[in-house]
Amino acid sequence: MPTSASDRPVRDGRDDRDPPVVDLNSDLGEGFGSWEAGDDEALLSVVTSANVACGFHAGDPLIMRRVCERAAALGVAVGAHVGYADLRGFGRRPVTCPPEELEADVVYQIGALQAVASAAGTAVTHVKPHGALYNVAVADPVVADAVVRACRSAAPDAVVVGLPGSHVESAAAGAGLAFAAEGFADRAYTPGGRLVDRRTPGAMVLDPDTVVERCLRMVLRREALTVDGEPIPLAVRTVCVHGDSPGAVTLARRVRAALEAAGVVVRPVAGPGVAR
Amino acid sequence: MPTSASDRPVRDGRDDRDPPVVDLNSDLGEGFGSWEAGDDEALLSVVTSANVACGFHAGDPLIMRRVCERAAALGVAVGAHVGYADLRGFGRRPVTCPPEELEADVVYQIGALQAVASAAGTAVTHVKPHGALYNVAVADPVVADAVVRACRSAAPDAVVVGLPGSHVESAAAGAGLAFAAEGFADRAYTPGGRLVDRRTPGAMVLDPDTVVERCLRMVLRREALTVDGEPIPLAVRTVCVHGDSPGAVTLARRVRAALEAAGVVVRPVAGPGVAR
Amino acid sequence: MPTSASDRPVRDGRDDRDPPVVDLNSDLGEGFGSWEAGDDEALLSVVTSANVACGFHAGDPLIMRRVCERAAALGVAVGAHVGYADLRGFGRRPVTCPPEELEADVVYQIGALQAVASAAGTAVTHVKPHGALYNVAVADPVVADAVVRACRSAAPDAVVVGLPGSHVESAAAGAGLAFAAEGFADRAYTPGGRLVDRRTPGAMVLDPDTVVERCLRMVLRREALTVDGEPIPLAVRTVCVHGDSPGAVTLARRVRAALEAAGVVVRPVAGPGVAR
C-alpha cells in the first residue's frame, strides 16, 4: 500500500538531481490553562511546521495565540492539530460519534485556529489529526472522509498530513486536497506500512542514534523499518519530531543537523512562500 | 449618554421620508449536546439576524452547523454570540481574566463560527457579546476594548452589536468598526439608558401587549421606558427578541407583525446583500 | 442466561402467597446548569427509586441536591447513576480507559452523591451504570468488574442495578454485593435476554398500552418479549421508567396504576426501611 504513494509526494515536480527535501513537524501548544507540556519555544527553533492543538484535546485560545506568534516570528508553518474533544484523555481515546458531528468538530477547530493564526500574523497551511483521531482515520474510511470533508470546507488550500497509504491519503486525493505523507523516525512499522501500536514491545525507538539513522534512511532511501528490522518502502514529505519527553529537544536538533549535514533541505510542506 | 448615538445609527445614509427600518435579532443555538434550549426553527422564521452561541457558554459545533444551515436557507444573517467559557453558568457569570486571554477567546469563537458558517453556505456578519460578557463590556472599557480588538482582527467587516452609549460602542468607533445599537423591548431601562438588573422588580416586561407597544415606541419614536415608565431617547438599529421562555415564539411573531403593520421594514443590519 | 437469575431476585425470602413486588426506577437529575431534561418533580411522585446523575454525563451538584431533597421528602430511594465523563455525548458514547481509571471515576461519583444525599437527609442505596457504561458493562467483564469494585469500596451496602444475566450481575455476585435485576417495559429483548440496540427497528416500544401490558407480563409472569414477539423468561426486581420523552410522565403513572390494580406492591429494592 504505501508504495502506491511513494513516488508522488517526495519529488513532485522536482528533478532527481535536486537535493532531497523534507519538512520537520512537531505537535505544539499542548498545555491547557496553567498546565504546560513540552518546550514549545525550543522546538519552534528546530522544526519547520508546528501542529497546533486547537482546544479539544489540549491547547486553549491564549496558548494557541502564543504558539502562532512565535511560529510567525520564526517562519515556522502553522497547522491545525485537530482532535477528539477529550482534555482528560488528551485525545488519545477514540470518541465514537456520527460523521457529521466529527466533521463539524474539525471545521470548528480549523476555523478557531485560522482566526487565532491570522491575529498572530500567520495562517493555517496544513491540517493533521491528533492521537486517536489520527489512528482511527488511518483505518476507517468514514472517519477519514469526515476529516477530509472538514478540511475541504474550512481550509481547501491546506495540506492534509497523514500516514502514507492510509484512508486519509485516499480521501484527500478523492477530495482534490493536497496530501503530505508523514513518517515517524522513532516508531516501528508493520510490513504493510502502518505504525506498530505503541504498547507493543519494540514499537517505540528510544535510542537517539537509532532515531537519527532511521530518519536519514527515511528521507534519503525512502525506507522505514519494521519491528523485525526489515526495510519497507516509505516515501514521506514530512517527519514528526516529538517534544514531550526528556531529551526530545536535543534529539530534534540532532535530527535536523544530521539531515542538513547529509544535504537535505529542511523546509515546510506548506506555508507562506511554499509553492504547491 | 445614549442620546449621543441616537441620530447616527438609525437612518444613517437614509432619507427621512424612507420607511423606518429595524433588524430583529435572537440568541439561537443555545443547546449543548443532547440538551435543547428554545425553538430555533420557529425563531429563524421570524427574526432577521441569528446570534449563534459558539461553544463557550452554550452551543457545540453540530448545533452551530445546523443553525447556520437553517439561517442560510431562510436568509437570516448569522452573527457570533461570543461569551465566557462557562457552560454550567450559561455565560451569565463574569469570568475575570487578563484582557489578552479574553481577546484570544473571542477571536477563537468568531473563527470557529466563521468556518462552520462557511461550511453551511453563509458567513458571520455581526458579533454580539453574550450574558455577563455583554454586561461587563458595557461598563468596563478594558473588557470592551478586548472584545473589539478580537472583532477587528477576526471579523473586521462584521458589525458589532451592543448597547447604545456603552463602552462597546465607543471602542468599536475607536477601532473603526461598524456598530449597531441594540434595544430590548422586554426590559426596563435606567434613566441613563442602561438595562435594569434582571433581578430588580419591574426589570422584565412580561405582558406581551406591553412588549409589542414598547417595541413600536423604540423603532418609531426612538424611545425606551425606564422602570418608572419615563420615556428616554434611545435610537436602535436592532431589537433583541428572546426565545427561551414559553410563548416566546408567539410574541416574536406578534412583534414582527406589529412592526410591519406600522410600515417598518424588518431586515438585517448586516449580512449578504446589506450595504454598510 | 437470564433464567439462571430468574428465581432468586423476585421472591427471595418471600412466600409464594405474598403479593408480587416490584420497584419502579427512573433516571433523574439529567439537566446541567441551566439546561433541563425531563420532569423530575412529576416522576418523583410516581417512582420508588431515583437514579441520580452524578455530574459526569449529566447533573451538577445543585441539581443533585434538589433531586435528593425531593426524593427524601417523597420517600423515594436514591441511587447513583454513574456514567462516563462525557457531558456532550450524555454518557451514550463508550470512553475507553484503563479499568483503574474507570473504577476511580465511579468511586468519585458515588462519593459525591453520598455527600449530597446526606446533606439532603437521605442516602445512596443503589448504584446503576448509565448509558454506554451500562451497555459496555453488560458484555465486558473487565468493565463490569471495575464498576463493581467501585461499588464495593464506596457503597458496600448498596444494591447494584443491572441487566439480569449480565457480567454486572456475576461481578456483583462474586464481590458479595446485592444485585437487583432490571427490566425495560419499553424495549425489545434478544432471545438471549439482552436489549435490542435502540437503532434497530422495533427496539423501542412506543405504544403506551403495549408498554403497560409488557410491564404487567414482566412482573406477573416473569417474561419479556423479543423483537419477534416471542416470550422469554426474565425475572426482574425493578423496572425502568423513562422520563425524557413527551407523555413519559403520563405513561409512568399508567404503569404504576396498572401494577397496583393487579395487586403488585410497588416499593424500592433498597433504601430506608427496606430489609435486604
Add this chain to the structure above:
Amino acid sequence: MPTSASDRPVRDGRDDRDPPVVDLNSDLGEGFGSWEAGDDEALLSVVTSANVACGFHAGDPLIMRRVCERAAALGVAVGAHVGYADLRGFGRRPVTCPPEELEADVVYQIGALQAVASAAGTAVTHVKPHGALYNVAVADPVVADAVVRACRSAAPDAVVVGLPGSHVESAAAGAGLAFAAEGFADRAYTPGGRLVDRRTPGAMVLDPDTVVERCLRMVLRREALTVDGEPIPLAVRTVCVHGDSPGAVTLARRVRAALEAAGVVVRPVAGPGVAR
C-alpha cells in the same frame, strides 16, 4: 483581628512546657489527565498534611486515588482542597454563584474525595478552600458560611483550615467545627493579618533562607512579618509549603529540618490518631 485567635489554636489543651507543634501542609494532586503539576511523591515525604485537589480546579479521580494511596502509605493526613469549577483558570478566578450552588459544589467535592480516600485506605480529615475560593471566603461572610455549611454536612469531624481572623474562622466557630489557623512563610502579611496580593511587589518571599527564618518565627514566636518587615502576632497550627515551583521540594525539606532542629514537633492537625 488575628490576635483574637492567637492563643487558642496553637497550644490548646497543651502545657507550655510541651514542645511546640506544627503541621506542614501542601497542595497536591494538581495535575489533570496527562498534565502534571509539582512533585507529589517528593512532597509527600516532607509534609504531614496533603490538600488534595478534587477535580474542580485541578485533579481527577485517578490522580486523587494515587495521591491518597501514597499519603496513606506515608501516614500523611488527607484533606479536601475544594475550589471553584474552573480547570482552565486553575481555580484562581472567582466564580460568582448563589451560596447554595457553592455549598453543593463543596459538598460534592468533599464527598468525592471521601470515597476515593476510603478506597485508598485513608480518610478526609481536613478541608481547605483553594485559590480564589480561599481568598473570597476570607473576606466574604456569605461565601465563608457556604463553605462551612458544606463542611458541616459532609465532614462534620474534619478540621477547617484557613486564615486566622478570617470569616472562615468565625463561620467555623459558629458552626461548631474545628478550625486550624494556617500561615504562609513565603508570603508577606498586611498589618491586619491578611495576605498581601501576590501581584504586589514584596508579596512573595523568594529567598529560601528568609522563608525558613519566617517559618521558625511563625511557629516559635507566633509572629508574621508585614510587607514592611514589621512583626505582627499570628498564631498558626499549620504552615503551607508550596510545591509547584523549582526548588520547592528542597525548600520544603529545609523548612521541616529547621523546625525539627529547633525542637518543633511536626505532625498533622488532624488525621488518623490525632486527638482533637
